[in-house]
Amino acid sequence: MVRLAQVIVDVPLMQTDKPFSYAVPQDLEDGLALGSRVHVPFGRGDRLVQGFVVGFDEASKDLKVKSIADILDFEPVLNSEQLMLADQMRKKVFSYKISILKAMVPSLLNSQYDKRLIPASSLDVQDQKEIFGSAEDLLFSQLDRERQKAVSRLVQAGKIKVDYLAKDRKTVKTEKHYHVNQETLAAYPISKRAKKRQELKDYLLASPEDGKLTDLHRHFSREISKFFINEGLISIFEVEQSRSAAYFTDIQPQDFLSLNSEQSKIVFEVCGQVGQDSKPFLLEGITGSGKTEVYLHIIDYILKIGKTAIILVPEISLTPQMTNRFISRFGELVAIMHSGLSDGERFDEWRKIKSGQAKVVVGARSAVFAPLKNIGAIIIDEEHEASYKQESNPRYHARDVALLRAKNHQAVLLLGSATPSIESRARASKQVYHFLRLTKRANPKAKIPNVQIVDFRDYVGQQKVSNFTPFLLDKIRDRLSKKEQTVLMLNRRGYSSFVMCRDCGFVDECPNCDISLTLHMDTKTMNCHYCGFTKSIPQTCPNCGSQSIRYYGTGTQKAYNELAEVLPEARILRMDVDTTRKKGAHEKILQEFGRQKADILLGTQMIAKGLDFPNVTLVGVLNADTSLNLPDFRASERTFQLLTQVAGRAGRADKEGEVLIQTYNPGHYAIQMAQKQDYEAFYRYEMSIRHQLGYPPYYYTVGLTLSHKDEETVIRKAYDVLQLLNDHLSKQVKILGPTPKPIARTHSLYHYQILIKYRFEDRMESVLNQILDLTQDRHNKDLRLVIDHEPQNFM
Structure with missing residues (x-):
């Protein structure tokens, strides 16, 4: 008999989405194990490709099979749990197995080396x-x-x-x-x-x-x-040498803070379920209620009983402030995994986890795959964040993966947020999740800030600058006089949203995408925020030659310039994608603000979460409407969450906080309820709307997006898919579309989408895999297809 290895090869196609058998040479037998990466000859030319060993078998010596050429590691990079996880995920994410396996290892191990x-x-x-x-x-x-x-x-x-x-x-x-x-x-x-x-x-x-x-x-x-x-x-x-060692230096150890009665009760209840088949916990805690301290105490217990823990934080909230809190308590037992690390730093942290040196993993979405053993707790902070869903293959949601891992390890899964997703809150109401609440701020002296709505329409013609009402400017001046700090949010970067000719109405658009170019004054360029296209700012209209070119709309860059003009005495820091491109820039800006070397922090939504500065007493939302009118059924929910989160940055210590929300829609229920900081009222109102319209959590959804460089072709293929769905799915399934996506063309491709809504459908998985097969046909080689289970974004 000859020993065979079952190998998933790194060729992402439907025909190769299965293990292939390779003979194991005698000299490689000792070093080969489940989860090892190997080089194997594949295809007609027997070119060497990378693959993962997912099983073993035996066959007679007469069987003619190719042999493994080389083992790429001296110990396997994947463990048996991760291989099982890939099998479970394949049924939900509609991505090839190799893509799932590669998502579990550092990118350096998917390189040629x-x-x-x-x-x-x-x-x-x-x-x-x-x-x-x-x-x-x-x-x-x-x-x-x-x-x-x-x-x-x-x-x-x-x-x-x-x-x-x-x-x-x-x-x-x-x-x-x-x-x-x-x-x-x-x-x-x-x-x-x-x-x-x-x-x-x-x-x-x-x-x-x-x-x-x-x-x-x-x-x-x-x-x-x-x-x-x-x-x-x-x-x-x-x-x-550890390239990530710098993240752990100069951080002083800190003692655990005392918990109040609400926090203590939650820690006791959660820790009591470790090692049992437990339902997930949903923790709804108002901003400043001490959710992070609850997490730290739970992890402390987990370590004391010899287990390990994963804490997931949205990428946008993975600030040094957040990571340092974990390092100051658990020191070198912590590993950090986020996009701010270089490939080498991420690899070093992954090896630290794999070797067993790290017992606590703090990271963004992909940290849910960390190769920890004996997991006792998985915690997902700000569980409502859409960034927990990956927008490229494999399209997994970290919450779904965490559910599987928690079940495998009999670990507790805790989902925390001041504004839980409607779906999670609905599961708690149906007792699918245990429901926990923190109703008061952890600091007894810290009060919930007073929130005021400012109607932009009342100030038409009175404003010196477009982004700031006189009322907000007076409030900022008051803080400057008191040596207190202000946080201002405008969820749009750049200088102006678009450039238009006042004579002929021409708007300068991206040649690759159906979207106007955004003016960036610092680089003196027009930029596309979708495909990255840039060009110089036009001096005359490309359509009629007129010089009546004007800038419309606004962004953080313009807001910064306006504020500097009307408040020259103010020290202002701007934080958005453009100012934080360089490694360490994010940390530097927050450190400066934390040391009170600036009076005002102006930025996009990246300033709305995870920041805790005791001297911030004023928060201003420059325009609450930027996300309100998007063509997405979650637009109101996202607006409410963002406003509530950013309001929570004010008054977190002894000084009282105040929040001003500027808007053209003061009567909108999302803005009204954000003013009252009343999540439960918002939840009830939003659920009634979702029920009327037939959206999650009352229905499951699947989004299909077809893309092609030729619009006629993509329309035809979209209707072929629609026909297949109608032929094979039950009549209870609701199908919307095909329709062009809200931004119908990007990267020189036309996009059409179909939305499937259903409650129960046994044939859904097989039909969607059948559709995935379509792209493998030689007639469809230029057709791109995305199957997104529970899509978080409809743009």
């Missing part, structure tokens, strides 16, 4: 010369088969270390150290004329402990140290 071998200090001189010759290191791929076998054995024994080179970058960061071979050195004769060599010998004998090679080179030339290396008098080895 080679193994680089480094002799460890435990490798004796003879072995080192035999394997490496005089070189300090070499590439595994350069060795013949026999030497590869010998090296693999030495790697397993820890005598050779492994580094990876990915796209000319080191996967593992290392630093060269030296080890003094004392007996050899002491007996080695050195000529009296070689004074420098004698000096080095004396230095090494006097200081025989291991040291950094760079330190040695400060005192002695590279030529002399190379002589000692070649003669076997000192051995070179590499010590791994």
